[in-house]
Amino acid sequence: MSSKLRLGVNIDHVATVRNARGGDNPDPVRAALLAQEAGADGITAHLREDRRHIRDADMAAIKEAISIPLNFEMAATDEMQAIALATKPNAVCLVPERREERTTEGGLEVAGDDNRLSAYIAPFKDAGIRVSLFIGADERQVRAAAHVGADIIELHAGSYCDAHAEGRLGDRDAEFEKLRDMATLAHSLGLEVHAGHGFTYDSVKPVAAVPEVVELNIGHFIIGEAIFTGLVPAIQEMRRLMDEARG
Ligand SMILES: CC(=O)[C@@H](O)[C@H](O)COP(=O)(O)O
Ligand SMILES: NCC(=O)COP(=O)(O)O
Numbered sequence: 001m002s003s004k005l006r007l008g009v010n011i012d013h014v015a016t017v018r019n020a021r022g023g024d025n026p027d028p029v030r031a032a033l034l035a036q037e038a039g040a041d042g043i044t045a046h047l048r049e050d051r052r053h054i055r056d057a058d059m060a061a062i063k064e065a066i067s068i069p070l071n072f073e074m075a076a077t078d079e080m081q082a083i084a085l086a087t088k089p090n091a092v093c094l095v096p097e098r099r100e101e102r103t104t105e106g107g108l109e110v111a112g113d114d115n116r117l118s119a120y121i122a123p124f125k126d127a128g129i130r131v132s133l134f135i136g137a138d139e140r141q142v143r144a145a146a147h148v149g150a151d152i153i154e155l156h157a158g159s160y161c162d163a164h165a166e167g168r169l170g171d172r173d174a175e176f177e178k179l180r181d182m183a184t185l186a187h188s189l190g191l192e193v194h195a196g197h198g199f200t201y202d203s204v205k206p207v208a209a210v211p212e213v214v215e216l217n218i219g220h221f222i223i224g225e226a227i228f229t230g231l232v233p234a235i236q237e238m239r240r241l242m243d244e245a246r247g
Pocket of ligand 1: 010
């Protein structure tokens with residue numbers, strides 16, 4: 001098995017730069033369209049409860065503008081459910097949120113919240129919106145994701161990427177093995193497997209080579225690299241490395 005690996009480009013941090021000054025520039029919709037032109041297979045955007053980057057109007061405008069799938073990241077709240085159902089993305093990805101965190105620190109606790117999550121995801125499934133759960137590489141959470149009826153899991157790759165960046169080689173290898181093993185388990189349970197958070201040109205290839213992983217969502221590094229090389233070359237280089245790893 002070695003299906004094509006999709007690249008979802010997360011454009012949140014274009015909005016972070018815009019919001020630093022107010023006004024309209026840089027425009028996340030323009031970034032989404034450019035990402036599409038550059039060969040992205042999907043656009044990911046996270047409407048945080050505190051609206052620190054993407055805002056409600058961005059999400060609606062991105063959905064309207066692009067012709068590739070939109071992956072709508074959100075906390076599992078009633079407010080976000082109503083917005084996502086009105087936006088009609090291809091998929092929602094439920095993520096944990098803590099107001100004070102700098103970024104998404106961990107995965108969703110599915111195992112301890114399975115009854116609520118089963119009921120929460122039902123309206124999305126009725127509306128034809130695929131449901132992804134952003135979880136840590138943890139067997140309990142993978143099994144619970146299958147149990148609640150998720151279509152997809154996105155494995156939080158942050159611990160692997162951090163260990164890679166900090167040169168903690170033992171931790172990096174241990175975290176990679178967890179990602180690989182949980183991808184295999186999830187696939188065997190009928191879940192589609194994605195991974196994301198923290199990938200760079202240096203860290204992406206081992207995970208891109210895992211055959212059960214069919215999509216990577218990558219944002220912060222690509223947007224940062226775009227400052228130096230431009231958005232299209234930054235996306236194309238990530239795409240090249242992913243394809244090379246897939247071999
Ligand atoms: C869930 C996730 O990994 C993405 O949303 C990514 O982290 C970008 O958003 P933040 O930087 O706001 O966490
Ligand atoms: N779900 C992960 C994502 O969309 C991008 O994360 P990052 O590359 O911005 O860390």
